[in-house]
Amino acid sequence: MLSPTFVSLVGARPQFVKVAPVHHELQERGLQHHIVHSGQHYDDRLSKSFFDDLQIPSPSVNLEAGSGGHAEQIARIIERLDNALDQLRPDIVIVYGDTNTTLSGAVVVSKRPEYLVHVEAGLRSFNRNMPEEVNRVVADHLSHLLLAPTTAAMKLLEEEGLASRSRQVGDVMVDVLRNTTKLVSEHPPEMPASWTNSDDFVFATLHRAENTDNPARLRQLINRLGEMHHDVRLAAHPRLTARMSEFNIVAAGGLSLWQPLSYPQTVHAISRSFAVITDSGGLQKEAVLLGRPCITARHETEWVETVAAGWNLLAPNLNASLAEWIRRPRVPLSDEVFGDGHAARNIVDEILDGWSHHRD
Ligand code: UD1
Numbered sequence: 001m002l003s004p005t006f007v008s009l010v011g012a013r014p015q016f017v018k019v020a021p022v023h024h025e026l027q028e029r030g031l032q033h034h035i036v037h038s039g040q041h042y043d044d045r046l047s048k049s050f051f052d053d054l055q056i057p058s059p060s061v062n063l064e065a066g067s068g069g070h071a072e073q074i075a076r077i078i079e080r081l082d083n084a085l086d087q088l089r090p091d092i093v094i095v096y097g098d099t100n101t102t103l104s105g106a107v108v109v110s111k112r113p114e115y116l117v118h119v120e121a122g123l124r125s126f127n128r129n130m131p132e133e134v135n136r137v138v139a140d141h142l143s144h145l146l147l148a149p150t151t152a153a154m155k156l157l158e159e160e161g162l163a164s165r166s167r168q169v170g171d172v173m174v175d176v177l178r179n180t181t182k183l184v185s186e187h188p189p190e191m192p193a194s195w196t197n198s199d200d201f202v203f204a205t206l207h208r209a210e211n212t213d214n215p216a217r218l219r220q221l222i223n224r225l226g227e228m229h230h231d232v233r234l235a236a237h238p239r240l241t242a243r244m245s246e247f248n249i250v251a252a253g254g255l256s257l258w259q260p261l262s263y264p265q266t267v268h269a270i271s272r273s274f275a276v277i278t279d280s281g282g283l284q285k286e287a288v289l290l291g292r293p294c295i296t297a298r299h300e301t302e303w304v305e306t307v308a309a310g311w312n313l314l315a316p317n318l319n320a321s322l323a324e325w326i327r328r329p330r331v332p333l334s335d336e337v338f339g340d341g342h343a344a345r346n347i348v349d350e351i352l353d354g355w356s357h358h359r360d
Pocket of ligand 1: 067
């Protein structure tokens, strides 16, 4: 019986969500799994709270790369990860999603003997100005095994000549979302002080560099959110808070700013809201899977299925007729789009199969 050792490299908030079901699946099968944290996210609200709520064990190693320019952050992760892998000596390294942590892991492992797996492969925005697009293209092309969440992602991998290394496994975020939705409906999380339990609000987040780092653009988005004649509750990433204060932008009208929420608080907030406005990839899907229309403050999305099904509207400047669009009737998305909540099981099956052939 084969018993390889696994390392998962994670570092940013959405990666903690993705590693949780993979860890639990590996643990159930008695396989050794080390979590290496790059340190890209270090605030408790972006990191520790996710480990606690999703019952992920503490990382075996924290590379403490912290914030900085892209090159600086990536360089720190690359050098420190190489040393950590020398110590941990895994057989398989899994990288997740499209952050600078993902790119760094793929580059390091491509120069080492370990089997490299990319979870959430095959997503494309076709916008190379986004750091995430470069990160995911590099990770896909360097990995031995590409695990795609959707049929659309598989098709894109095929078009890039990567079909023989790609497998469709479903979306691991569905696994987590289903478990958390059940927990949250049984035991609603404590929400921040002064959060009223109304069902009549829009839940919002904004954190992407292309929205936060240009003062004129950020001012326009914040103004639009304030002018919506609704209670708009925005859970603010530290990057957004920092840029708003740097550019002297204040929330007005119906817009209120909140600290980043924990994962259960986020799921609770989405389920109680009547619509979501975001530029996050994960939140677009979470909204749609929970049956909430989503308005995406971007020119493009990697989750094209949500737009095709009429649940997601691309409104980069938030100036379409949003209220009318939100009220449209819709049919729920079928399980076939993002998988049935067993992506982690498929992921581990495919990795064990791929690795055993790779080492022969
Ligand atoms: C990163 C990912 C993005 C992902 C997001 C999830 C890249 C290029 N971007 O964006 O794809 O959607 O994570 O949240 O990898 N900061 C803190 N505390 C922290 C971490 C960051 O205050 O714990 C602040 C710092 O000012 C930092 C800024 O946020 O400079 C940006 O952090 P960074 O990790 O570079 O990118 P994110 O915007 O979080």
